[in-house]
Amino acid sequence: MTELLTSAQMRAIEAAAIASGMVTGLELMERAGRGVVEAIFEEWPALRAAPQRAVVLCGPGNNGGDGFVVARLLKEWGWEVALFLYGDPARLPPDARTNYLRWCGTGEVRDFLGEIPEGLFDAGPSGDGVVVDALFGTGLARPLDARVRARLAEFRAQGQFCGLHSVAVDMPSGIDSDSGRFLGEDEGWSGVQADLCVTFHRPRVGHFVGEPSVGRLVVKDIGLDGIADRMGRGAACRESTSAADLICRWSGDLRKSGGHKYTHGHALILSGPPGRAGAGRLAARGALRIGAGLVTLGCPPDAMPENAARLDAVMLRPVADGNALAELLVDPRVNAVCLGPGLGTGAREMDLVAAALGDAQRRAVVLDADALTLVARHPELFALLHEACVLTPHAGEFARLFPDIAERLAAPAVTGPAFSRLDATRAAAARAGCVVLFKGPDTVIADPAGRCAVNAALRERAAPWLATAGSGDVLAGFIAGLLARGFSPFDAACTGGWLHVEAARRFGPGLIAEDLPEALSVVFRDLGL
Numbered sequence: 001m002t003e004l005l006t007s008a009q010m011r012a013i014e015a016a017a018i019a020s021g022m023v024t025g026l027e028l029m030e031r032a033g034r035g036v037v038e039a040i041f042e043e044w045p046a047l048r049a050a051p052q053r054a055v056v057l058c059g060p061g062n063n064g065g066d067g068f069v070v071a072r073l074l075k076e077w078g079w080e081v082a083l084f085l086y087g088d089p090a091r092l093p094p095d096a097r098t099n100y101l102r103w104c105g106t107g108e109v110r111d112f113l114g115e116i117p118e119g120l121f122d123a124g125p126s127g128d129g130v131v132v133d134a135l136f137g138t139g140l141a142r143p144l145d146a147r148v149r150a151r152l153a154e155f156r157a158q159g160q161f162c163g164l165h166s167v168a169v170d171m172p173s174g175i176d177s178d179s180g181r182f183l184g185e186d187e188g189w190s191g192v193q194a195d196l197c198v199t200f201h202r203p204r205v206g207h208f209v210g211e212p213s214v215g216r217l218v219v220k221d222i223g224l225d226g227i228a229d230r231m232g233r234g235a236a237c238r239e240s241t242s243a244a245d246l247i248c249r250w251s252g253d254l255r256k257s258g259g260h261k262y263t264h265g266h267a268l269i270l271s272g273p274p275g276r277a278g279a280g281r282l283a284a285r286g287a288l289r290i291g292a293g294l295v296t297l298g299c300p301p302d303a304m305p306e307n308a309a310r311l312d313a314v315m316l317r318p319v320a321d322g323n324a325l326a327e328l329l330v331d332p333r334v335n336a337v338c339l340g341p342g343l344g345t346g347a348r349e350m351d352l353v354a355a356a357l358g359d360a361q362r363r364a365v366v367l368d369a370d371a372l373t374l375v376a377r378h379p380e381l382f383a384l385l386h387e388a389c390v391l392t393p394h395a396g397e398f399a400r401l402f403p404d405i406a407e408r409l410a411a412p413a414v415t416g417p418a419f420s421r422l423d424a425t426r427a428a429a430a431r432a433g434c435v436v437l438f439k440g441p442d443t444v445i446a447d448p449a450g451r452c453a454v455n456a457a458l459r460e461r462a463a464p465w466l467a468t469a470g471s472g473d474v475l476a477g478f479i480a481g482l483l484a485r486g487f488s489p490f491d492a493a494c495t496g497g498w499l500h501v502e503a504a505r506r507f508g509p510g511l512i513a514e515d516l517p518e519a520l521s522v523v524f525r526d527l528g529l
């Protein structure tokens, strides 16, 4: 797992490092600037070979301080560097001011809001270059003012037009680093995209949730490793209210070693009426492929012929109503239930949800799709949710289940730190009293105790092919299968989500939902299982 930090945590770690005497703020700034230059050369190796053009935009805080270091180092490489400052140099914080003065010894400081010199964006002597955005980083507290925004957009557009690469220091300016959201009334403003974003020590939450608008993210070490451990994690991270883990692998044991089929659990997937049972079958196949020892599809009696014709390894049982389900659940070996995909939202289905949630054993239950609609509609079902449940809503279902939380998330973010998808998912999990997996390219998983993880399918891990009919049904099945195997609800949701993206990536373009369970075996093999 990679730790995602909030800006408050990052500030606390930096302050602790400085207070301990292990490093000064000025040294950290120098390392940060050096890290940006290294990252530029690593990203575009040709730039290292010959002098180029850099346009560096510095802001009024320490992000601007990093910009002065970058400008100086590139100039030392022989580059042509033009530097623009937004703000009053006399009011720069001390380390930024020191670097401003060092820069003044070698180059000119232009006014960010003043005239843009002719030919500024012409490629450098060797035909290439960068525009470096060091206006605001983790200190952004409010929306950029209109003039700054317009000017930043102009720099970016002209730089892009002239073929210069855009580099953001720490965060593209204008984006809140705790939520990844653009601060301001009109979210989605595209003026702050960056080809490359270079951050320090650990990524921030806002690099992985929201709309980070970053082509590539590089995290540079600035010598802060171990500081949180040395001072006790709790102390360094006390400020945190919304940090999370980025899921970079699975948690729990995915291997099957010895035992018989019942050792690996028995998942029961409930499906809908004839002609609508495909979604349930997809979930069932997902549960089986991910390693549940046994999977049974429970369907209405009149859907038996259709399902019998379509299933082999998945077992089939008629489940007419809630009573029939309760009878099935007398068998303690059935240890995970999944309801929702293609289920329907009538009286039978309401009974099924009530029977699954009201079960005295408090079995693990995944609720998806139609089951979420039922839980949203009927407060008495919502009240039955318990800690062994996993809810897997997409944005629409989330809004039906938690309208006030969704409304808060949809409202424009006007101050930092803004209400984030992490905050929303945490609030939802606390209210529901169970694990919530809030789907999206930036899927967030939270448990009622506040534990939170992000399963990001962004940038190099993008899996656009997952936006296909039935893909969510397979995910529900994956999670049910892992629950059957004994994973905790939180680990099942994290691992199921992670494998879902991996399977899609391994299969690639042309993916349909049926391919997802099949791609798992390749993923498992690659993982050495």
Ligand SMILES: NC(=O)C1=CN([C@@H]2O[C@H](COP(=O)(O)OP(=O)(O)OC[C@H]3O[C@@H](n4cnc5c(N)ncnc54)[C@H](O)[C@@H]3O)[C@@H](O)[C@H]2O)[C@@H](O)CC1
Residues within 6 Å of the ligand: 010, 011, 013, 014, 028, 029, 032, 059, 060, 061, 062, 063, 064, 065, 066, 093, 135, 136, 137, 138, 139, 140, 141, 142, 143, 144, 145, 169, 170, 171, 200, 222
């Ligand atoms: N925290 C750390 O460990 C390190 C931080 N460094 C850099 O320092 C940055 C954080 O520095 P700061 O805390 O000074 O924050 P910033 O440099 O991001 O900006 C803060 C300044 O901008 C003002 N401001 C905030 N929003 C504004 C808006 N919309 N319009 C106009 N002014 C606005 C604030 O009042 C403050 O003066 C990081 O992003 C990073 O680039 C690095 O030097 C290395 C180490």
Ligand SMILES: [K+]
Residues within 6 Å of the ligand: 063, 133, 134, 135, 136, 137, 168, 169, 170, 171, 172, 173
């Ligand atoms: K920036």
